[in-house]
Amino acid sequence: MVVELDESTGIAVLKMKNPPVNTLSLELLTEFSISLEKLENDRGCRGLILTSAATKIFSAGLDINEMCGKSMEHYAEFWRALQEMWLKLYNSSMVTIAAINGTSPAGGCLMAMSCDFRIMAENPKYSIGLNETQLGIVAPFWFKDTMVNTIGNRATERSLQLGLLYSAPEAYKIGLVDQLVPEENIQSAAATVATQWLTIPDHARQITKSMMRKPTVDRLLTHRESDIQNFVSFITKDSIQKSLRMYIEMLK
Template sequence: MLHSNLLRLVARGGPKRWMSTTTKLTSVEVNDKTGIATLTLNRPPVNSQNVQLLVDLQSSIGEIESNKSRGLILTSACSNVFSAGLDILEMYNTDEERLRTIWTELQNAWIALYGSSLPTAAAINGHAPAGGCLLATACEYRVMLPKRLIGLNETQLGIIAPKWLMSGFLNVLPQRVAERALTQGRLFTTEEALAEGLVDEIANTKEEALEKCAAFIGSFTKVNPLARSLTKLQFRAENIKEFEKIRKKDVEDFVALASRPEVQKGMGIYLENLKKKSKK
């Protein structure tokens, strides 16, 4: 569900154009020289994915595609976190309808990015657990800064990662490695992620990461754009088809699981631990 009417184009002069949502939880910068768009998540302090951020993300992807950019780089305005994943506050001690809404918007954001016809890359300038990893692995290429963490740690919260969420992992990791990481809720260091193939390159700064992502997208300059996008989507078609078949059931399964008393209790403990850490 795309809400491109939330976006407006703002002329700033120079070689770049800016687009921004009315809520400013995402921003888009288009380099007029290269045609590459940089989509930045901007919900301090850790880009936790609430409903509005997920809706804004979909809107920005839709706007980039409608403006026919040559590629999309996803990154974060937060200095040490790419995205901390779903906002636990939106899932804790809430009603089933709210749970349905946030999970549906997570699905929508993932399919918008995973199913994009554009070349996509993630400049991972901070930690990327859970939903942050989901967005990064939905992209085709990943560049990460040193001493950061990435992975799907849902089992640590008592939540099960559905198959469509696993598909990004399975696109880049051997099944044995992915299975062990998912069951353990493992977070990989940057160096471990590079060794396993979860990320493609390491960069020392965000600027360098953006440059490496732009170089990846630039590698398709001499490739027919339509042929490239159709080839990409053929590789991803089976995962997308399976996702569409089960997406409604997946929402209900998530609501049933997240509503369980023991899962809610686990979320409460997790939030209390975060509060304690923030006071130190």
């Protein structure tokens, strides 16, 4: 993670830097949560722009290598780190803007949806969505809840069952992203939106955000351990491990 805080505006830029495609490894997830917590505790920071240090890719999602050929303890640790990242980002008191400067499937899409506002590069070659079913895996309930809160129930059901990846224009049309801008303008556009949101008194905005998001957050907090157990029991199945190994070979 690369963190840059502009003290004059109170807006931090958090760039994912895990070449080549910003996969969400255990290390990145852990570092992300630590970075976010530090910014939350910094009174000089009121806004966050989340983006990628890479070109053409925001984040390729969960690191498949973390889910294949490892111990049950490792799987549990990895999943807990993913939960922690989402809880901190989705529940952040800061204004959070996703500057999606490339393709963003699966876990990358989750990160973007967890922000308050999403700006995507206006490039039809870039896509975003929760495509888990295409890999033979199932998006967890809190992924689903986050998407329902973003685009509604019917669009989410269709998206999840078919594992759809939407092009940037399609994502804008269904409300998965809020704004499309030319790629070279994405950072300045994100800064402009963050500044607009920060004109609202912090306490009023934060209480409203918490009111809207608390039921979704509380649902994971209530079922956190069972969610970890479900993931571990699912990912350790021979059939799932086999399909993940095949997918890794295909990627190579």
